[in-house]
Amino acid sequence: MGCMLIEPSQKYKPYTPLNLVGRTWPTKTFVKAPIWLSTDLRDGNQALATPMTGDQKLVFFRLLVKCGFKEIEVAYPAASDTDFSFVRYLVEHDEIPDDVWIQVLTPAREDLIRRTFDAVVGAKHVIIHMYNATSAMFRDVVFKNSKDQTIDLAVHHTNLVRELANQYATSHGTTFRYEYSPETFSQTEVDFSVAICEGVKTAWGKAGTGNERIIFNLPATVEVGPPNHYADQIEYFCTHISEREKVVVSLHPHNDRGTGIAAAELAVLAGADRIEGCLFGNGERTGNVDIVNLALNLYTQGIHPHLDFSDIQSIIDIVTQCNDLPVHPRHPYAGEFVFTAFSGSHQDAIKKGFEAQTQRHARNLANSEAQIWDMPYLPLDPADLGCTYEAVIRVNSQSGKGGVAYLVKRHLNLDLPRKMQIAFYQVIQAISDREAREMTMEDITSTFRSTYHFGGPKYEGRLALKTFSTTPEPASEPSDTDEAADERRRFDGTLSVDGMLRVIRGEGNGPISALLNALHSHLDIDLTLREYSEHTIGEGQTAKAASYIELVATTNNIKETRSASQSWWGVGVDSDIAAAGLRAVLSAVNSAIGDRPLPELKLSIGFDSTSGQADVANAIVNSLKLQLPRRLQSTFFEVVQRATRDSGGQISYEDLTKLFEERYGYETTKPYRFELQSFDLAKSSVVGRRQIVAQLLVDGEVRGVSGEGNGPLSAALAALHTQIQGTLSIREYIEHSIGEGADVKAVSFVELVYEVEGRNKESAWGVGSDSDITLSGLQAVMKAASSLNVVDKKEQT
């Protein structure tokens, strides 16, 4: 364990502030992007436990070019063969675009300077970067040099750089620029830094304007002072160096105090022209200044950085692979969590912010104004960096209703009313708290679906709407005023109740109250509507209605109904607005009834007063010996319920049998719309297929038809298709035999589905019987087709 001092001043000395009179940087603002130099392949690389391979450097170099860097420090060529060869590769394989300057670093040592020039032979644009440390500690301890000797070292080697640059320019046509770094600048007496740079500038002797400017790179090799001090040092240098117009003042901040970004920004205000740094702040110790961070700071001030980070994730991927270092989840602009709010009040503000911004932008667009991004907690639009809004809100136990509602809206297109937001949030919060985990998008949508029985058969509750109609029900009391009488509505529908089809009917002021009335009278569910709202989803032909309903237990007192503490919310979506409302009612009802047993159906067949679906099926077995397929049992039961209801709740066995025979055409003599007069079946020329040639009676008219299919029934459908619009297909086909010996006959049950453009799908059953099994099947097809609203082709013309 360490021991932090009670009196750290006994060990550490503070920086010495610069007495800079009339400093100007504090009142300046950013006006343009600086020149950027990426030193990822040099300072970043030299700080890695395992420096990059040549291949990795190449991938990284290409990325930097793609991002728009025009100055890239590619290597310390004298350091290693990998670095040297990499530079050669870039030159020899024409990897360096004409508008990009490669930069190479060398110490002030003759052998290493010569090796550095060897590395860049043949390159078009090269910045030779030479450095030597200048601070008192380095002068005294590392180099054991006086100030004059330190200047000499720099000047002497600058002379060599100039000579070699001239020589290589002549021999290879390379354009050279020169960068000199008084390493440890921020710890060096600032006058001495100016003096050494003056010496270097004179020795270089070629400083001009534009691309001929000499670059003085002033590093905070180790960040030991606050950013304002660095800014003072830079402003001092900028105002004291001679021929300022011939000098590019460059920054090279490190981040030891965690203020590298601030230091760079203040130093730019203090007059610097250029910044050296690395993507995501890689580099020695705590890293070089992060160029992505700096560039995007500028961008969010409305200044284009001239670097492109539009696909930030792919940049992160490449950089992390090459550096073998992660990007911290909280890293500005790039971390996994930086566009994410988990906490409720942040999410609420973001949700409201998005809504307000959408409206504001619509107004801006109409007025040809800029659509300024102005969002709570999000300084940058994630979309600009190629990020989606998926991660903007993530939900855990710290989240609130706003965040959950935002996600429901984004992913299910449902704009929940405020009170329903609260209700659903409590469901999510409870799960997240209990399970101590983040709720994924999948968790939230599936919890929503199961809570509200929303989203298809998988989530269906105990009660589900199958079919319905609402019809006007005139008020019973005739009105003696001139005003039109209030029109009441009748709901007539089929629900699936615990898996069985139940036919219910009710009346009310509108479809919703009529359904509530039906639920009360048939299923003993006594609920009252407390709140209703709706909105549309989408536009045009595909638009749908979303309805939200809050139900409470019915009381005799309206006040109590309004203030009831327990309520159930429901949601329904449908292209038909009435259906959306009815679905929403059932969604809420499903929550309200929970597991409570529902009253049995009061339907009397013969003398059995509470007959159900199985009793009806048994009755048909007994009377006609027919084993109905399961789905036909349920469809027929629906038919029976309607008939029974219309005859006061009772039906005799005899009537029940008749109802079946007529409904499905079983052994009746009644004429049908489609009848088979005669047919011939033959093998088709295609192996395994059958062909039918038949005389059909369609609406009493004889038509000769033919068709081909995999079997007799599909061939018959093909033949029918020659006469009708749309398509018929078989959903279910089942057969069994009745009787024994010579009396045996086949019974066929066929369910057909009919689809025609502009109409909802329809389906119907038909039952056929004959001693010939093929004919029995064909009859069943004709009877089912006759029960559908099939459109004759002739109707078209």
Ligand SMILES: CC(=O)SCCNC(=O)CCNC(=O)[C@H](O)C(C)(C)COP(=O)(O)OP(=O)(O)OC[C@H]1O[C@@H](n2cnc3c(N)ncnc32)[C@H](O)[C@@H]1OP(=O)(O)O
């Ligand atoms: C702040 C920075 O990031 S500076 C860049 C740092 N990057 C690197 O060092 C990576 C590449 N470096 C290397 O590969 C090696 O250090 C080399 C090839 C440059 C030199 O290696 P070596 O010859 O073995 O020397 P070594 O690494 O020990 O360097 C120290 C020597 O260089 C001298 N030296 C250090 N910096 C400089 C400089 N900028 N100019 C001249 N001499 C220097 C030291 O005084 C010391 O000299 P001495 O041997 O007479 O005491």
Ligand SMILES: CC(C)C(=O)C(=O)O
């Ligand atoms: C070589 C110099 C510029 C350097 O890397 C530093 O001082 O950090």
